[in-house]
Structures are given as structure tokens and as C-alpha cells.
Amino acid sequence: MGKSFFTASLIVLSSACLFGDTAPDQDFNNPHAVISVTKPSAIPVQASRQSQAAQAASAELVREVTPAQRPITKSEAIMAAGDKYFNVRNFAMAVKYYYYATKLNAGDIKAWKKTAFCYYQLKKHNYAYYAFQMVLKKDPNDKDALDFMDYYKTIIGNSKKKFEKREMFDPLWRSVIFPGWGQFYNKQYAKGALYGAAFLCSLGLTFYNVADEKTKYSKYVVANENQEIAFKEAQDAWNYALIWGIIAGVAYAANIYDAGVNYDSDEAKGLSLNIKQDAVYLTASMKW
Amino acid sequence: MPGSHFDAMKKNILPVSCVLLLFIFSACSNLKRNNPYDPAGTAYKGVTYKGNVSYPDGTTVTAMVYDSQGLCLAGYNATHGFCVMKMEGALTDYVGSTGNTPGQFMNIQDICADDTGNIYVVDNKNIVQVISTTDVMSSWTMTNVTTPVDKLFIAYFNNAIYVTSDIDKKIFEYSTSGTFIDSADLSFTAYGQFTPGRVFTFNNFIFVVNSSSKNQIVKLQAGTLSQAGLYDIQDNIYDATVNSGQLELIAAGAVYNVDENMVISLKWGNFGTGPGMVFNGGLIASDQTTGDTYILDGQTIKRFGE
Numbered sequence: 001m002g003k004s005f006f007t008a009s010l011i012v013l014s015s016a017c018l019f020g021d022t023a024p025d026q027d028f029n030n031p032h033a034v035i036s037v038t039k040p041s042a043i044p045v046q047a048s049r050q051s052q053a054a055q056a057a058s059a060e061l062v063r064e065v066t067p068a069q070r071p072i073t074k075s076e077a078i079m080a081a082g083d084k085y086f087n088v089r090n091f092a093m094a095v096k097y098y099y100y101a102t103k104l105n106a107g108d109i110k111a112w113k114k115t116a117f118c119y120y121q122l123k124k125h126n127y128a129y130y131a132f133q134m135v136l137k138k139d140p141n142d143k144d145a146l147d148f149m150d151y152y153k154t155i156i157g158n159s160k161k162k163f164e165k166r167e168m169f170d171p172l173w174r175s176v177i178f179p180g181w182g183q184f185y186n187k188q189y190a191k192g193a194l195y196g197a198a199f200l201c202s203l204g205l206t207f208y209n210v211a212d213e214k215t216k217y218s219k220y221v222v223a224n225e226n227q228e229i230a231f232k233e234a235q236d237a238w239n240y241a242l243i244w245g246i247i248a249g250v251a252y253a254a255n256i257y258d259a260g261v262n263y264d265s266d267e268a269k270g271l272s273l274n275i276k277q278d279a280v281y282l283t284a285s286m287k288w
Numbered sequence: 289m290p291g292s293h294f295d296a297m298k299k300n301i302l303p304v305s306c307v308l309l310l311f312i313f314s315a316c317s318n319l320k321r322n323n324p325y326d327p328a329g330t331a332y333k334g335v336t337y338k339g340n341v342s343y344p345d346g347t348t349v350t351a352m353v354y355d356s357q358g359l360c361l362a363g364y365n366a367t368h369g370f371c372v373m374k375m376e377g378a379l380t381d382y383v384g385s386t387g388n389t390p391g392q393f394m395n396i397q398d399i400c401a402d403d404t405g406n407i408y409v410v411d412n413k414n415i416v417q418v419i420s421t422t423d424v425m426s427s428w429t430m431t432n433v434t435t436p437v438d439k440l441f442i443a444y445f446n447n448a449i450y451v452t453s454d455i456d457k458k459i460f461e462y463s464t465s466g467t468f469i470d471s472a473d474l475s476f477t478a479y480g481q482f483t484p485g486r487v488f489t490f491n492n493f494i495f496v497v498n499s500s501s502k503n504q505i506v507k508l509q510a511g512t513l514s515q516a517g518l519y520d521i522q523d524n525i526y527d528a529t530v531n532s533g534q535l536e537l538i539a540a541g542a543v544y545n546v547d548e549n550m551v552i553s554l555k556w557g558n559f560g561t562g563p564g565m566v567f568n569g570g571l572i573a574s575d576q577t578t579g580d581t582y583i584l585d586g587q588t589i590k591r592f593g594e
Contacts, residue, residue, distance in 0.1 A: 213319075220323060224564025225337040227326035231319070238319055 075104045079111060091118040102134075109138045113145065125152070168263040175259035179252055182259025186268035195255040202248035209241035325559055327594065334594050335556045337564030341582060341589040344373060344380055349584055354529075354573040355401035357421060359582060359589075362396040362409060370396050372409060372419060383423050388413065391425045398441045398486075400449070402464060408449060410440040416449065416466065428466025432456075439499065445489035445510055452484035452496055459484055459496060459513060472513035479504050479518060488528040490535045491548045497525050505550065519550040531574035531581055538572035538583060543592075556592075557583065563590070 072080075082097030095118035101111035116131030129152050135145040175182030180196025183189070216234035223230040262268060321329035327336055341359065343349070346366030353360050361373045369386030370393035384393050395412045402408070405421040414435045417427040430451055433440075439454040448469065449462045461469040474484045474496060485499025493516060498504040502524035507517035523539035530536070534553065537544040542558040543566065557566035571584035580593035 217319060220326075222560035223323060224325045224560035224562060225339075227321075227323050227336075228328070231321060231323075231326065231328075235319055 075101050075108065075111075078104065079108075079114075082114060086114065086118065089121075091121040094118050095122065107138055109135055109142065112138065113142070116145070116148070120148070166264045166268060168260050171259040171263045171268070172256060175256045179255040182255065183262070186259060186262050186265060188262060188265075188267050191258070195251060195258070199248055199251040199255060202244050202251055206241055206244040206248050209237050209244055213237035213241050324556075325564065333554055333556060335554075335581075335592050336594060338580065338591045338593055340563065341375075341591050343375060343589055347373065349571065349589075350396055351399040352527075352571040352573045352582065352584055352589075353399050353401045353407065354575050354582060355407060356403075356405040359573065359575075360399065360401065360407055362393075362399045364396075370394060370411070372396070372399065372407060374423075381423060383419050384409075384417075384425065390415075390417070390427050393417070397439060400442045400444045402444045402447075406464070408442055408444065408464075410442045410451065412437060412440075416442065416451070416462075418464075428462075430460060430462065430466075431468040432460060432471060439485065441485060441487045443487040443489050443494070445494065446492075448510070450487055450489065450494055452487045454483050454485065454499060457482070457484055459487065459494065459508065461513060470513055472508065472515075474506065477504070477506050477515070477518055479520070482506065486525070486527055488530075488535075490528075490530050493548055495528065495535075502526065507548070507550075517549065521550060522552075526570050527572045529572045529574040529581065531576070532579050536572055536574065536581060538566075538569040540569055541566060543569065543572070543581070543583065563588075564592075566590070 078097050078101040082094045082101065085091070085094035085097065095115055098111050098115040098118060101108055102115060105111065112131050112134045116128045116135060119125070119128035119131060128148070132145045132148050132152075135142050136149065139145070171182035171185045173182075174185050175195075178196070179199035180192040180194070183192030183195055186192075213234055216230070216237050220227065220230035220234045322331045323329045324331045324333040325336055326332055343361060344365055344367075347361065347363055349361045349363040351362040357374060358376045361375065362371075363373075364370050365373065365382065368382040371382045371384040371386075372393075374381040374383060384391060386392060386394065388394055393409065393411045397410050397412070399407055399409045407419040409417045409419065411417075414430045414433045414437050415427045416430060417425060419425055433451065433453050434456050437453060437455065439452075441452045443450045444464075447464055449464060451460045451462070452458070452474070453460070457475040458471050458473055460471045463469060474482050476482060477498075479498070479501070481500065482498050482504070483500040484496050485502065486497040488495050489510065492510045494508040494510050494513070496506050496508065498506070503521045505519045505521060505525065506515060507519065508514065509516045521537065521539075521544070523537075523542065523544070525537045525539055525544075528535055528537045534545045534547065537546060538557075542555050544552050545554040545556070546552050557569065559565065566583055566585050568586040569583055570586075573582045574580065575582070578593060580591050583590045583592065
């Protein structure tokens, strides 16, 4: 059976609300596997080398400080250097300084947070996740870190759902009770709406034509003229009722079958959050 | 909802859904043609409304007969006065006019036709006027009928003319040329006082309706005029005709097909709604060739047949 994919996207939340000014400028290539839940064992070697370069750069920055100015700490100088790159959105360079700052002072929440932001922007979510965890270790109430962790937890939760075993009977009995309900349970909303609408429309037309047939047949049985015409009208209404009844039956049966077949589909296992430009999209894929 | 009950309910859902589908289709039970007026139906009673028959405007019909040439109406026409209207195809032949001289009529009360197509007319005089198939008129006096007359009704059977007179409370028998043959007293029957009214013939019997109580009919033996039966019909009878070996009696809201003993084999004209229903039946006539029945319903003449 050929498969085609249709994606319906809903904007549920603006990233301006969720991320403030730290809006990402690229989406994830794979909306279903945004992040690994595995905590990185350590900051990678590459990051350590970057911090060495940052150390040298900060020394240069310290030398530029004039005697009239307040002496700044090395850590502050490193952070200032990082901010310089951060403000021009050069996150790759900025993260070297920020991470080096965390090395100088492991309790520097601001350094950890900016490190996390930079990794987020660089789409290195494992590192960003770890950095936000570090922020929360220092300050469990940090709002930015909490927001990001919520976001990551949602994605992690959805990813876990993919491996949860679902019961076929759950969508099945829902579709039996009301066509389309099973599809909704499988998170195939468009298809569920379509089945529900098709069944309701055809059922409504069936009942309408049944009532029409009853009325016309009643007229026929007491007609004392033009009986042929009266009977034909009743018969036509009966035929329409039969056709719509069959359509309703087919829609009903197909809805049950479809709900049973797709009980364990990817769509049924969960939704994926997809980040695109300045917005977060809730996506649901519909498989036919 | 308790889990165990809910699980039990869920297990019954598939059978329930099947019942739902069956319900949908059972609502569409197969159609049967059980209309008694439908010629193609299994319950067909042999009577179908075939439409109305148009007749001259401004006409008040008081008597109706179907002779060998077509439907004949007697009554008052706004243009021609009291006359007999022979409706032969699209044309209407008006015979007679208003007056008291031979060839003229005044308050025509009844007409009948013999086997050859001659029409016999009685009005408020004690004469019978005869209209031949070529519209030549002649007349003869009804011997023994008291004048002035009130209500007269006339019928033909087996070369004899039968006339009832409510004043005389008798039925008179004449030859078609006017020779008096016999008469019989109808003042009293087993029902009590009897006023002779509409007369009609069937199967060698003469039937007379009690005009004081129109659901009572007396049956007389043709020729001897002896009483052969008394009948109490469930409806008031206004006229009758013979069609396809049956007597058809017209009542206000129905037609009764009966045999010579007034046993009802079919009641019709009261079925359904619309123009095929008889609401105010008054006169009835039948075409022996086609079997069609003509009914004057109020001011409308309706045609019924198979």
C-alpha cells in the first residue's frame, strides 16, 4: 500500500514568548529526534581547546584595561569578551569565552546560562541541556533555565512515547462508539474529523431519505390517482436512503478498520515539537 | 465509570455496532405496492380514478345515464334551460328547452335509457318524453299517475318502463310505448311507512329506495311487482347503476358494489385523498362497453375504471 504523508502544523506558541531574544534562526532537521536524553559525560575536548584560546584572548583584553578604570576580574573580562561575540550573534566564538568563564568559576550562573544559550543557538542541545542543568543546580528557580528544561522535557517525553506499547482495542472501541474518535485517539485529527463528518453526513442523509421515503410511501398507499408517479417517488427516496445507508456503513466500517490498523503508528505515539524560525510548531503527521 | 463494567461494555461494542447498522437498513424496508387503487398493486380492487369529465358550464345536473351513444345529462343549463345534454365526444347535443309543451321540460327529475339508446325523461308532469337516438322527441301520458305530480323516478328493464310516484306511493309499469301494464302499492313495507323514490333494475328485479329513509330499499320481482326483499343499507343511497354484473350504489361518501341481495362485495370511492375520493356523491352511471363508472360528486363528474 502506498503511503503519502501529510503534515498539519499549528502554531501554538511564539518563541518570542518562550525564548525571549534568544530566538533560533534554524529549525531542526529531524523533528522527532531533537535531543538525546543522555547527559554528556564531560564537556568535549574540542570545547577545552576552545577555552584555551579564550584564555589567551582574555589576557589580551585585560592588558587593554586602562589604569583609570576599575580593575576587573579575569572572569569578568572573559565574559565581556564573550558578550562581544554574543551580541553580534557569533555564538561559536562566544561559547568559547563563556565556557572558559565556567571553568574559572564553576558557580557562575550567568556564564553557565550564556553557555547554554550559545549551545542552543548552535543546535548542540545535549550541551545546552547539560548547561541548563548546571544552572539549575546553582539556582533551582532560574526562570530561563526552567523554561528551557520544560521544553526539553516535553521533547524527551514525546520521544519516549514512541517506544511505548499501545493497545489496539483502545482506538477500536472509540471508533465503534463514534466514528473518528479512534482516529483522534491515534492523534490523526484530520482523518478523524473526515471520518466523523463523512459518517454523520451520510447517516443524516440516510435518516432524511428514510423519513422522506416514509412520507412519500404514505402518500402512495392512499393515493387514488397517479399511483405510478407516487410509488416511483417513494421508491426513489428508498433508493437514496439505501445508497446513503451503505455509504454510512462503509464509512463506519472503514473508520473502525483504520483505527485498528493505525493504533501503534508514529502519529498515535505522540506529537513532535518542531522549532522553525521564531515560532514553535505543533505537528501531527497523518498517514493514509 | 468502574473499570470492570467499562471493559464489559467495550466488549459488547462490536455486536452493538452491528445492531446499529441493521437498524439503519431495517428502516428502509422494501416497498410494496399495496394501494387498492393501484392497478399494478397486489391489493388492487379494480377501481382506479381516471380523471374528471368536463360538461357544459352553467349546468345543474339532476339526472345522469350512459346510453349506447355516450353520457347523457339532464338538468338545467344557463343557456338552453331545462334540457337533456347528450355528450358525444367533445360535442354536446342539447335536446329540449324550458316549457310545458311537448318537447319542453320543467324541473327534470329523472331519465333512463333503453337498450336501443332511446332516452325517457320525467319532469313535473305526468308524461314521459322519449328522445330517440336521432333526437326526435315523442311523449306518452302515464296512466293512473295522480296529477299534479311531485317526485317521479323512472327506470327501464326488459322492454318495460317503471315509474315511482311519491304522491301515489306506488310503482307503475308501462310498455316502452306507454301502455299501462301494472302497478304496486308501496305505502308500507316491513320497515313501516315507505315513500317510493329512486328506482333501478338489476337481474330481473326492480329496486326502489325509500325517499324518506334512503338507506332502505325494497326489491320487487320484475313483471309481477311482488315484493322480493327488504334491505337496510348502511348508508343513504342516492342512485345506482349496473356495471360488470354488479349493482353499484352511490352514497354520499362511497360506492357500494352489491349483488341482488344487497351483499356488499366492495366499498370504494372513499379511499385516499384528493380528486379520486367521493365526498358528495349524488348520481352514478356506467359505460357497459368499457366498464367505466361516472359519478356526479358535487358539481364534478368523475370517471372510475380499471
